[in-house]
Amino acid sequence: MTVYYENESGITFDFPVQEQLEALVACVAETVGCPEEVEVNTTVVEKKEIHRMNREFRQVDRPTDVLSFPMMEYDAPADFAGEAFQSTKTVSPESGELLLGDIVLCADVVCSQAEEYGHSIRREFSFLVVHSMLHLFGYDHMEEGERLAMETLQRQIMEKVKINR
Secondary structure, eight states, X not given: OXXXXXXXXXXXXXXXXXXXXXXXXXXXXXXXXXXXOEEEEEEEEOHHHHHHHHHHHHOOOSOOSEEEEESOOOSSTTOTTSHHHHHHOOBOTTTOSEEXXXXXXXXXXXXXXXXXXXXXXXXXXXXXXXXXXXXXXXXXXXXXXXXXXXXHHHXXXXXXXXXXX
């Protein structure tokens, strides 16, 4: 497993970010039954940058907490045998691992949401990484059934890594 991390925000976190990312990525991959080692890129940016990216890539003109940029498509969430996955499967030339995609987090929003929800910055950061990782595996929350399935997985994963509210 390879997890690249870059912090472009100027905000430092009071927990070992690289270690936390690796634990989260491994737990999500295991939970969804990913049959291969994975590579993920994670970048932390300022509010102005995530606002720009949200406008450019989602046509939503406001900042957000996290953006996910999956490399593969799935017939169904985490369907590694499906035709869509097999035809879009991307392997990193550097690591030889499954290149899941990119996660972009907004440090300002992570911090403000942690305060708003009354939990630690580590918990909010971790929850958003788990949420984004599930998107990289093809999960979504546009419809009620999808949302419930994704929320159930998020809870299970957060419990596995022992980060509760």
